Amino acid sequence: MNQQNCLVAQSGGPTTAINSSLAGVINGVMNSDQFDTCYGAINGVLGILNENYLDLSAVMSDPDNLERLKMTPAMYLGSCRHKLPDYRDDDSSYVFIFNQFAKLNIGAFFYIGGNDSMDTVLKLSSYAKEIHSDIRIIGIPKTIDNDLCVIDHTPGFGSAAKYIASTMLEVAHDTFIYAVKSVTIVEIMGRDSGWLTASSALARNSYNTAPHFIYLPEVPFSKEQFLADIRGKLKTHNNVIVAVSEGIRDKNGDYITASKSSSDQFGHQQLSGAGKALEFLVKENIDVKVRSVEINILQRCAAHLASQTDLDESFTLGSKAVTLAEKGVTASMVTLERTSNSPYTVTYSHAPIHGIANEAKVIPREWINEAGNDIEPALYEYLKPLIQGEVPIPYADGVPSYMPVTHLKPRS
Amino acid sequence: MNQQNCLVAQSGGPTTAINSSLAGVINGVMNSDQFDTCYGAINGVLGILNENYLDLSAVMSDPDNLERLKMTPAMYLGSCRHKLPDYRDDDSSYVFIFNQFAKLNIGAFFYIGGNDSMDTVLKLSSYAKEIHSDIRIIGIPKTIDNDLCVIDHTPGFGSAAKYIASTMLEVAHDTFIYAVKSVTIVEIMGRDSGWLTASSALARNSYNTAPHFIYLPEVPFSKEQFLADIRGKLKTHNNVIVAVSEGIRDKNGDYITASKSSSDQFGHQQLSGAGKALEFLVKENIDVKVRSVEINILQRCAAHLASQTDLDESFTLGSKAVTLAEKGVTASMVTLERTSNSPYTVTYSHAPIHGIANEAKVIPREWINEAGNDIEPALYEYLKPLIQGEVPIPYADGVPSYMPVTHLKPRS
Numbered sequence: 001m002n003q004q005n006c007l008v009a010q011s012g013g014p015t016t017a018i019n020s021s022l023a024g025v026i027n028g029v030m031n032s033d034q035f036d037t038c039y040g041a042i043n044g045v046l047g048i049l050n051e052n053y054l055d056l057s058a059v060m061s062d063p064d065n066l067e068r069l070k071m072t073p074a075m076y077l078g079s080c081r082h083k084l085p086d087y088r089d090d091d092s093s094y095v096f097i098f099n100q101f102a103k104l105n106i107g108a109f110f111y112i113g114g115n116d117s118m119d120t121v122l123k124l125s126s127y128a129k130e131i132h133s134d135i136r137i138i139g140i141p142k143t144i145d146n147d148l149c150v151i152d153h154t155p156g157f158g159s160a161a162k163y164i165a166s167t168m169l170e171v172a173h174d175t176f177i178y179a180v181k182s183v184t185i186v187e188i189m190g191r192d193s194g195w196l197t198a199s200s201a202l203a204r205n206s207y208n209t210a211p212h213f214i215y216l217p218e219v220p221f222s223k224e225q226f227l228a229d230i231r232g233k234l235k236t237h238n239n240v241i242v243a244v245s246e247g248i249r250d251k252n253g254d255y256i257t258a259s260k261s262s263s264d265q266f267g268h269q270q271l272s273g274a275g276k277a278l279e280f281l282v283k284e285n286i287d288v289k290v291r292s293v294e295i296n297i298l299q300r301c302a303a304h305l306a307s308q309t310d311l312d313e314s315f316t317l318g319s320k321a322v323t324l325a326e327k328g329v330t331a332s333m334v335t336l337e338r339t340s341n342s343p344y345t346v347t348y349s350h351a352p353i354h355g356i357a358n359e360a361k362v363i364p365r366e367w368i369n370e371a372g373n374d375i376e377p378a379l380y381e382y383l384k385p386l387i388q389g390e391v392p393i394p395y396a397d398g399v400p401s402y403m404p405v406t407h408l409k410p411r412s
Numbered sequence: 413m414n415q416q417n418c419l420v421a422q423s424g425g426p427t428t429a430i431n432s433s434l435a436g437v438i439n440g441v442m443n444s445d446q447f448d449t450c451y452g453a454i455n456g457v458l459g460i461l462n463e464n465y466l467d468l469s470a471v472m473s474d475p476d477n478l479e480r481l482k483m484t485p486a487m488y489l490g491s492c493r494h495k496l497p498d499y500r501d502d503d504s505s506y507v508f509i510f511n512q513f514a515k516l517n518i519g520a521f522f523y524i525g526g527n528d529s530m531d532t533v534l535k536l537s538s539y540a541k542e543i544h545s546d547i548r549i550i551g552i553p554k555t556i557d558n559d560l561c562v563i564d565h566t567p568g569f570g571s572a573a574k575y576i577a578s579t580m581l582e583v584a585h586d587t588f589i590y591a592v593k594s595v596t597i598v599e600i601m602g603r604d605s606g607w608l609t610a611s612s613a614l615a616r617n618s619y620n621t622a623p624h625f626i627y628l629p630e631v632p633f634s635k636e637q638f639l640a641d642i643r644g645k646l647k648t649h650n651n652v653i654v655a656v657s658e659g660i661r662d663k664n665g666d667y668i669t670a671s672k673s674s675s676d677q678f679g680h681q682q683l684s685g686a687g688k689a690l691e692f693l694v695k696e697n698i699d700v701k702v703r704s705v706e707i708n709i710l711q712r713c714a715a716h717l718a719s720q721t722d723l724d725e726s727f728t729l730g731s732k733a734v735t736l737a738e739k740g741v742t743a744s745m746v747t748l749e750r751t752s753n754s755p756y757t758v759t760y761s762h763a764p765i766h767g768i769a770n771e772a773k774v775i776p777r778e779w780i781n782e783a784g785n786d787i788e789p790a791l792y793e794y795l796k797p798l799i800q801g802e803v804p805i806p807y808a809d810g811v812p813s814y815m816p817v818t819h820l821k822p823r824s
Contacts, residue, residue, distance in 0.1 A: 043590075388809070399578045
């Protein structure tokens with residue numbers, strides 16, 4: 001029989017591992033007896049709706065390109081934040097998408113993304129079942145937030161965690177040089193879950209006890225407790241360093257941020273995050289030098305400090321997705337399970353997409369200390385294996401040499 | 413005759429190269445026939461005033477420690493921001509310091525730092541001359557700002573520039589993934605000079621034209637021109653990326669920042685920087701997704717992305733300082749001069765400390781384009797050699813393995 005092709009796309013926010021999963025898919029298709037060409041849709045499902053494709057089998061026929069793709073941050077195929085309607089309300093885009101599948105002779109569609117992307121996988125799977133299509137639809141997880149259910153940890157998280165831990169250690173070196181007392185607040189991503197902020201604890205070593213406090217979205221934030229924590233630590237430490245999640249909320253569930261109503265010299269509204277809010281809190285209540293640092297998007301795109309463990313697992317998940325599709329598996333997401341923590345080992349599997357989409361995983365309360373201002377050793381042990389291994393990023397002219405994304409050229 | 417000892421200290425703000433200069437000094441003293449022990453004063457001149465010393469010859473007798481020290485960010489000896497009075501007004505601290513020199517049998521004092529530190533070198537040199545002391549006092553430059561006179565470029569600058577260029581490229585990858593139009597503003601350090609901000613241009617390559625605009629303190633900032641620049645670029649580019657120096661000012665010399673008078677939910681004053689101010693400007697005037705990123709202190713402490721060229725030159729400058737002291741040179745700062753740009757070569761020399769201290773170097777206007785929103789190729793060529801070479805940072809448990817700074821332990 002004439003071989004079918006595969007289509008892959010990426011969606012949601014960037015991570016440094018999502019292209020490694022893409023490389024895994026491409027490699028899997030290249031080595032498949034069942035599948036022929038691997039096409040990529042540009043900007044997620046929008047690429048299908050716009051008939052904007054890339055022949056990945058051709059571009060990646062050079063093994064060097066595939067290797068470089070693994071180490072390249074963000075999304076080689078571009079992304080989108082397009083939410084498909086319920087096909088029972090409006091099936092027009094579904095009809096169009098499956099016509100595209102037919103036109104390209106697609107046997108399997110792989111969607112690499114986070115919660116929203118898994119929702120797309122769920123919807124496309126349901127529609128495929130409805131119309132009795134045998135096209136296999138498989139989700140490949142990624143998110144720096146590590147908030148996907150079913151899977152032990154998410155691709156992309158380990159690399160972000162490694163960047164955060166390394167940066168926290170460097171901030172500590174930067175802070176320890178002055179004998180004058182100071183407070184440094186480092187704001188880390190994580191709106192609803194504190195996994196990334198907790199990873200800053202991996203910066204602790206024989207001489208560095210920073211971060212001295214870790215505040216997570218999982219625990220209601222108390223202004224009074226925070227100030228008491230800082231005052232207490234300043235009695236024994238010159239330079240107190242705090243890791244805080246952007247998503248901390250008070251007991252009423254309100255985010256701890258600077259005012260929405262304040263305005264700048266041009267009269268514009270502004271909103272500062274949790275880090276700035278805590279900086280002001282210290283400034284107003286404790287007579288000490290204080291500064292806040294927002295790591296911002298660097299933590300999700302700094303591929304030059306990616307975790308080899310993370311990239312390897314992401315690649316394998318991509319390959320596994322192809323193998324599953326060959327076996328006829330559909331309406332599923334590839335997963336990995338931790339079978340041992342030391343030595344660290346994982347096994348790969350898959351789970352039905354139902355029950356995965358639109359559900360978020362937060363840090364279990366027992367992995368956070370009773371005071372709610374630090375993590376428990378169990379969480380430290382969970383995190384530690386995920387940041388192991390450095391990636392041999394190639395450099396050209398002093399900067400990382402990533403896979404060119406010329407095809408994402410401005411289209412205006 | 414019984415050999416004399418050396419004393420070294422560090423001062424001012426951190427860089428990732430200042431410990432490489434320290435390693436150079438220690439190595440120079442270790443290999444000297446004239447000098448015996450190399451002592452370090454903890455927290456700059458304050459270490460002398462507090463009689464707080466470290467026997468560096470002992471600590472660094474293990475060559476592995478010296479290698480690790482080279483790659484360790486910030487200041488191994490700690491820092492201070494202590495400005496000595498004019499000895500003609502009050503010579504008490506000078507008397508104390510030179511008594512310490514006598515007590516430790518110091519033949520040469522090396523001070524590694526920026527403008528303020530060179531001011532200390534100048535004052536101690538003048539006092540030494542006044543009291544006919546033969547102690548050699550030599551300054552070793554460092555500052556990420558690259559604003560020291562006499563020297564072609566400053567140790568620490570190249571590493572910060574490499575981090576900024578690499579981060580800008582990764583931010584570009586992060587930004588290019590969406591087909592929707594957006595503006596991303598990256599705020600970079602540099603209060604009075606734009607050298608660091610200009611270095612973001614080194615992120616440009618065959619597929620990346622970002623940063624699309626570069627705004628520097630050397631050119632008066634016009635709100636109208638800025639908005640016109642952005643509007644124009646958005647016609648042909650989906651994702652416009654701007655590099656802006658924290659020090660940009662309007663034609664009246666006022667800093668472009670968010671209001672000092674605005675306040676947050678706790679009623680505290682707040683001040684956002686140039687990046688936020690430009691973010692609000694775009695938000696209010698152009699209907700497009702906009703975000704600002706402040707690289708903050710990461711650009712001066714991220715040793716994991718240091719420039720090998722920078723660390724090598726910093727180390728050599730430290731060694732040269734010892735050689736000069738052996739020859740009886742004093743009241744000077746070691747310098748380097750660029751003898752060729754391709755191939756890149758430098759020669760090392762020294763200059764009298766008079767005329768160096770308290771003078772700042774800014775970007776020549778001819779190295780900035782006429783519109784004042786980008787740099788000229790000449791500046792690009794000046795910057796490029798300084799970020800070359802990657803440093804083989806050792807890692808332990810997934811994070812960089814730096815030289816422990818246990819001696820900077822909290823002293824409360």
